Amino acid sequence: MLNQPRYISEALDSKPVVTVRRDVPIPILDGYSRGVFYTFHNLPDGKEHFVVQLGPEVPGRVPLVRLHSECMTGDVFGSQRCDCGAQLREALFRINSEGGYLVYLRQEGRGIGLYAKMDAYHLQTQGMDTFEANRHLNFEDDLRSYSCAADMLAALDVRRIRLLSNNPDKAEQLTAHGISIVEQVSTGIYLTAHNERYLEAKVTRANHNLKLR
Numbered sequence: 001m002l003n004q005p006r007y008i009s010e011a012l013d014s015k016p017v018v019t020v021r022r023d024v025p026i027p028i029l030d031g032y033s034r035g036v037f038y039t040f041h042n043l044p045d046g047k048e049h050f051v052v053q054l055g056p057e058v059p060g061r062v063p064l065v066r067l068h069s070e071c072m073t074g075d076v077f078g079s080q081r082c083d084c085g086a087q088l089r090e091a092l093f094r095i096n097s098e099g100g101y102l103v104y105l106r107q108e109g110r111g112i113g114l115y116a117k118m119d120a121y122h123l124q125t126q127g128m129d130t131f132e133a134n135r136h137l138n139f140e141d142d143l144r145s146y147s148c149a150a151d152m153l154a155a156l157d158v159r160r161i162r163l164l165s166n167n168p169d170k171a172e173q174l175t176a177h178g179i180s181i182v183e184q185v186s187t188g189i190y191l192t193a194h195n196e197r198y199l200e201a202k203v204t205r206a207n208h209n210l211k212l213r
């Protein structure tokens, strides 16, 4: 049997380890709360993802964690076409009271970007649902990856979490990347006059655990 030189296999599977670059406390939610914002070195996709730590750190308590993918229209402008803004605020307040981390991922529009999301919105005004519109634009249903989220949590030495999510894909991807999920906690449901079809598509197309009726 050949003796493989060790350095070859090490070189093949060594990728730079994600480490904390900076931690900055910032008063947020109009002064209601204070979050510590963490930035990172060596994120594999090169995007400026970040983590906000909120609330009490209780020894022995497993932190509550939310992975939130950027939605400019929902997060910043309170768009009623989706439920992102409401979900982000719920997550911030719940994590602030229980203690944990909000992982903010720069993957707008399920990973297709803001401009393409607007193209998809345009198609939705003509009758397509969010998934049909993405396919019409030659995007897959969901391009979001949660491997960077797992890397950032590991860099913070957070390896066991309570996951605040209705999305089975997040739990599966985190588990596959070595994060142990001791409990999956459901979020609230934010039905508006404008997002019913969007939420229905989440249930029927992506198996989200939402009880709309």
Ligand SMILES: [Zn+2]
Pocket: 071, 073, 074, 075, 082, 083, 084, 085
């Ligand atoms: Zn949104």
